[in-house]
Amino acid sequence: MKIYVTDKNGVEHVLDAVADWTVMEVIRDNGIELLAQCGGSCACATCHIYVDGAWVEKLPEANEEEIGMLDGAFDVKDSSRLSCQLVCTPALDGLKVKVAPGSY
Amino acid sequence: MTQNTHQTDIHQTDAIIVGAGPVGLFAVFELGLNDMKAHLVDVLERAGGQCAELYPEKPIYDIPAIPVCTGQELTDRLLEQIKPFNPVFHFGQMAERLEKLPEGTWRLTTDRGTVIEAKVVVLAAGGGSFVPKKPPIKGIEAYEGTSLFYAVKKRDAFKDTRLVVAGGGDSALDWVLNLQPLVKEITLVHRRDDFRAAPDSVAKMRALVAEKKLNLKIAQITGVKGANGQIQALTLKDDGGEYDYGCDHFLAFYGLTMKLGPVADFGVALQGELIPVNVANFETNVAGVFAIGDINTYPGKMKLILSGFHEAALMAKKAFDYVHPGRKYRFQYTTSSSDLQTKLGVEKEEKAG
Numbered sequence: 001m002k003i004y005v006t007d008k009n010g011v012e013h014v015l016d017a018v019a020d021w022t023v024m025e026v027i028r029d030n031g032i033e034l035l036a037q038c039g040g041s042c043a044c045a046t047c048h049i050y051v052d053g054a055w056v057e058k059l060p061e062a063n064e065e066e067i068g069m070l071d072g073a074f075d076v077k078d079s080s081r082l083s084c085q086l087v088c089t090p091a092l093d094g095l096k097v098k099v100a101p102g103s104y
Numbered sequence: 105m106t107q108n109t110h111q112t113d114i115h116q117t118d119a120i121i122v123g124a125g126p127v128g129l130f131a132v133f134e135l136g137l138n139d140m141k142a143h144l145v146d147v148l149e150r151a152g153g154q155c156a157e158l159y160p161e162k163p164i165y166d167i168p169a170i171p172v173c174t175g176q177e178l179t180d181r182l183l184e185q186i187k188p189f190n191p192v193f194h195f196g197q198m199a200e201r202l203e204k205l206p207e208g209t210w211r212l213t214t215d216r217g218t219v220i221e222a223k224v225v226v227l228a229a230g231g232g233s234f235v236p237k238k239p240p241i242k243g244i245e246a247y248e249g250t251s252l253f254y255a256v257k258k259r260d261a262f263k264d265t266r267l268v269v270a271g272g273g274d275s276a277l278d279w280v281l282n283l284q285p286l287v288k289e290i291t292l293v294h295r296r297d298d299f300r301a302a303p304d305s306v307a308k309m310r311a312l313v314a315e316k317k318l319n320l321k322i323a324q325i326t327g328v329k330g331a332n333g334q335i336q337a338l339t340l341k342d343d344g345g346e347y348d349y350g351c352d353h354f355l356a357f358y359g360l361t362m363k364l365g366p367v368a369d370f371g372v373a374l375q376g377e378l379i380p381v382n383v384a385n386f387e388t389n390v391a392g393v394f395a396i397g398d399i400n401t402y403p404g405k406m407k408l409i410l411s412g413f414h415e416a417a418l419m420a421k422k423a424f425d426y427v428h429p430g431r432k433y434r435f436q437y438t439t440s441s442s443d444l445q446t447k448l449g450v451e452k453e454e455k456a457g
Contacts, residue, residue: 041159071272071358072358
């Protein structure tokens, strides 16, 4: 499973996504700058990412907690998600995301 | 350079603990067992650090001997555990300056002018001070404190002005309701038409909108225009595009984030945003200054509360040498030591027979 992550400098990285890990964990553990201050408990909005194009519709819907937490993020777009709430599954193979301002 | 503080304003204690999160709280216990008193400084208005601020209602499963407890429950239990040692808390203030006095005592000054002196300093600052999240708008600092605020210090500053409040939680709505009668014009800006605040507050807000006493804009704030620290307009962005919205003051409630802050200038070596320590006693490169909990780093470090508890215990043993030089450190178990149990205020049971 691979995910493509564009870092704060606009450089794209191809990462091996581990099944059942969250996208936040994969990004962070590969040394790409992502604050994720609360360690993945949906309490800080600093793992904010933009999801690329067609992938937005393919992801499981955000729950109320994630939507509420996105209020604490900036420049929130329709493609915004909190990466600690996205679990790596085979369906997400090839996912493309970009880290958002405020998360680095 | 000494401050103009009266002698009575200087607090004397054995240990200054920067940060009143779970690890700072437990440090009071370990210091207390060894006859050391502590004062704690925290930027939040209450104890608990990340536990109380980020996940008070969420479960923690990895505190030894506690199958499950919430962040708030952990905080409450620690406060109960350290009660016998009467810690003194200085809340709502950030530790700002650390200096060593000629006689070897440490002096810590906070941003409210509180001065505390002690023989040891324990940095239990976690991820840093909780400070308001600032919108990443270029040049926004120029307006902070004059027409952009992250908290209300003086209500009267908003009298008869055009105010914009940003946010969707209790802070934003509480202040909208509080300030609406005072201002000339008030607008609430939130990125979606759904609010996390208490239902009663939301209902009152909707009523004000219906009565045309409050403007509601579903938008995000992307820019600030003004001069000499005075805002003239905010740039709002919604599905229709960007537009300017005239106002005099901007109250931004986007939540809190952690920043290392003044601790970075305390004179201890740093590794990024972390403080390297040795694993024998968690002292920094500066004698008498310790770092425990998430703020420190050492080979094998894991950012776990239980690690911070261990670090506090070993720190206290070394701190003893600075606070009670000439006294021999006495290693005792709380189960069997009448000395420790007396300190803890344990009731003595009558012996049977």
